[in-house]
Amino acid sequence: MIEVLGWISLCVGVGFTVLGCLGLVRFPDLYNRMQAATKCVTLGTCGIMLGVFLRSGFSALGVKALLCALFVLITVPVAAHALARGSLIFGVKLWKHTVKDEFTDDRGSESIIEEDK
Amino acid sequence: MTVLIVVLSFGAFFCLYRALQGPSISDRAIAVDIMAVIFSSITALVALKYKLSYLIDLSIAIAVISFVGTLALAKYLEGRSLDD
Numbered sequence: 001m002i003e004v005l006g007w008i009s010l011c012v013g014v015g016f017t018v019l020g021c022l023g024l025v026r027f028p029d030l031y032n033r034m035q036a037a038t039k040c041v042t043l044g045t046c047g048i049m050l051g052v053f054l055r056s057g058f059s060a061l062g063v064k065a066l067l068c069a070l071f072v073l074i075t076v077p078v079a080a081h082a083l084a085r086g087s088l089i090f091g092v093k094l095w096k097h098t099v100k101d102e103f104t105d106d107r108g109s110e111s112i113i114e115e116d117k
Numbered sequence: 118m119t120v121l122i123v124v125l126s127f128g129a130f131f132c133l134y135r136a137l138q139g140p141s142i143s144d145r146a147i148a149v150d151i152m153a154v155i156f157s158s159i160t161a162l163v164a165l166k167y168k169l170s171y172l173i174d175l176s177i178a179i180a181v182i183s184f185v186g187t188l189a190l191a192k193y194l195e196g197r198s199l200d201d
Contacts, residue, residue: 010162014121017155021128024135024151030143033135037151048158052165052173061170065161068177072154075180079150079187086194087143 006054013047016040029095029114030087038080045072088112118166122159129155146190153183 020040027033049069053062088103093114104111129152136148157179164172 010121013158014124017158018124018128018131021131021151021155024148025131030141030147033144034147037132037147041151041154045154045158049161052161055165059170061164061168061173064170064173064177068157068161068173068180071177072157072180075184076150076154079184079191080147082188082191083143083146083150083194086191087141089196090143090194092141092143 002054006051008051009047009054010051013044013049013051015044016047017044020044030092031084031094034080034084038076042073042076045069045076118162122162122166125155125159125162129159142190143194146187150183150187153179157183 017040020037023036023040024033027036046069049065049072052065053069056062056065091112093112094101096114098113101111101113132148132152132155136145136152139145139148157176160172160176160179164170164176
């Protein structure tokens with residue numbers, strides 16, 4: 001039973017990770033890509049590490065896998081948030097169909113939405 | 118297990134495309150960050166497949182190093198120095 005749960009968790013994790021990477025290729029601008037990639041890859045990596053834990057039990061491998069899952073769950077969203085804020089200030093353009101840009105509205109600077117050509 | 122590792126490697130290839138192609142520097146940064154996380158999960162799967170429990174330490178180390186690197190680049194883009 002635990003064995004089967006471990007396999008299911010591994011497969012779900014790998015599926016989410018690959019879908020997140022597909023989003024990284026397909027989405028139109030930086031912020032959409034970052035959203036797809038970080039969410040899916042965080043969940044996918046946690047699934048993979050949980051699967052490793054379920055299949056190896058309370059050994060050195062399993063407990064360290066759980067630690068790694070906890071670390072990834074905390075650090076990847078923090079890094080993505082910092083990078084998104086840095087690129088907004090740096091001036092990376094938003095997608096041209098963007099509806100609302102509250103960050104530059106609050107700062108009162110000029111809009112960074114990409115021009116429609 | 119081998120199939121899962123190969124599928125994850127295809128995901129890493131997608132990230133490599135974005136890292137080579139990406140229009141802005143942040144695209145490359147986030148692609149390399151995601152690629153490091155994927156390598157960390159591949160290392161965990163290899164550790165599980167061949168019963169090598171010391172490889173999971175490498176997995177944690179890859180995650181730590183990629184986090185620090187991405188944070189340093191984000192601070193640089195924001196226009197602050199690294200120590201404030």
